[in-house]
Amino acid sequence: MADKNPFPGENNTGHIWDDNLRELSNPPPRWWTIALWASLIWVIVYGIIYPMWPAPPGSQGFTKGVTGWTQMNEYNTGVAEVEAVRAEFETKLAGMSAADILKDEGLSAYTVASAKVLFGDNCAACHGRSGQGGPGFPVLVDDDWLYGGTIETIEQTITGGRKGVMTAHGKILKPEEVDELANAIIEGKPESSPLFLQKGCIACHGMDGKGMAMLGSANLTDSIYRFVPQGDQSQLDSVKYTIMHGVNDVTDPMTREAVMPAFGERLSKGDIKKLAVYVYKFGGGQ
Numbered sequence: 001m002a003d004k005n006p007f008p009g010e011n012n013t014g015h016i017w018d019d020n021l022r023e024l025s026n027p028p029p030r031w032w033t034i035a036l037w038a039s040l041i042w043v044i045v046y047g048i049i050y051p052m053w054p055a056p057p058g059s060q061g062f063t064k065g066v067t068g069w070t071q072m073n074e075y076n077t078g079v080a081e082v083e084a085v086r087a088e089f090e091t092k093l094a095g096m097s098a099a100d101i102l103k104d105e106g107l108s109a110y111t112v113a114s115a116k117v118l119f120g121d122n123c124a125a126c127h128g129r130s131g132q133g134g135p136g137f138p139v140l141v142d143d144d145w146l147y148g149g150t151i152e153t154i155e156q157t158i159t160g161g162r163k164g165v166m167t168a169h170g171k172i173l174k175p176e177e178v179d180e181l182a183n184a185i186i187e188g189k190p191e192s193s194p195l196f197l198q199k200g201c202i203a204c205h206g207m208d209g210k211g212m213a214m215l216g217s218a219n220l221t222d223s224i225y226r227f228v229p230q231g232d233q234s235q236l237d238s239v240k241y242t243i244m245h246g247v248n249d250v251t252d253p254m255t256r257e258a259v260m261p262a263f264g265e266r267l268s269k270g271d272i273k274k275l276a277v278y279v280y281k282f283g284g285g286q
């Protein structure tokens with residue numbers, strides 16, 4: 001066959017079709033060969049350094065590599081680094097009052113960041129993810145407080161819980177008296193109605209109707225409402241409802257329920273301190 005090769009000296013394999021279509025046996029291009037060997041060497045070196053080759057059972061199923069690197073080790077080192085940074089902050093926080101933490105910008109920032117999850121887990125269901133409140137649950141982001149917005153009061157609120165009590169007045173007041181009081185409150189001037197004094201509202205809401213932090217009695221003059229209307233109720237209807245059925249009054253089955261649970265037993269002092277700073281930093285702290 002070689003004798004009849006019409007294209008001698010060109011490295012063809014002797015397979016020729018259609019008179020001139022030949023299969024050549026040239027070596028592959030140099031770059032290709034280099035790349036092939038380079039990748040082979042890479043795989044071997046990689047296999048020596050990192051865990052890779054399947055190995056018999058008993059050896060945990062794979063070779064360990066000379067460096068002992070594992071994803072798990074890398075993860076654990078990462079976690080340990082974060083923990084070390086945290087531990088530094090946590091040690092500092094442990095010895096400080098919430099008020100002192102607020103004075104330190106770096107520590108406040110750390111506290112806010114680390115309390116976000118605590119708030120989400122323990123508080124958001126009632127007060128909303130960002131403290132915006134909800135029907136029956138007070139807003140925590142404004143500076144209108146039932147019990148006061150100092151860092152100490154907020155800490156007390158979280159530790160001991162709160163339960164404001166207002167007597168139901170549905171059986172004490174005539175409907176037109178409820179109307180008069182409700183309208184005066186909507187106008188922001190509860191004391192303008194003589195009933196406010198005569199019917200004893202001042203005992204809890206104060207002479208000026210601005211509320212008392214000790215009782216958590218709402219400010220009735222600022223047109224900011226603790227209890228917002230439900231459904232197609234107007235704010236006036238909602239105020240009337242509160243006057244008639246009160247808040248947490250066990251003698252009235254239709255009373256408004258408003259209980260802030262105590263977290264003193266459920267959360268550590270440190271976590272409560274963090275949450276107090278977190279709530280304060282919503283912007284309404286005083």
Ligand code: HEC
Nearest residue numbers: 122123126145146147148157162163164216258259260275
């Ligand atoms: C089960 C619902 C519920 C949960 C959970 C809850 N709260 Fe409350 N919170 C309330 C209610 C209701 C009030 C109002 C109590 C009242 O009217 O007397 C309140 C009041 C407060 C107040 C006082 C607001 C003011 O105006 O003085 C603060 C501060 C507060 N909550 C923070 C928190 C924090 C922080 C958490 C999480 C650790 C939390 N709450 C979890 C229902 C809840």
Ligand code: HEC
Nearest residue numbers: 164165166167181201204216217218225226227242247258
């Ligand atoms: C025993 C104390 C007490 C008396 C008496 C009382 N209140 Fe209240 N009142 C409260 C408390 C406490 C709250 C807030 C409850 C809460 O948020 O948990 C409140 C809330 C209210 C609210 C709701 C405010 C809002 O922002 O939604 C209205 C309206 C109101 N009172 C009107 C009156 C009127 C009118 C009288 C007199 C007829 C009166 N209260 C008598 C304690 C009292």
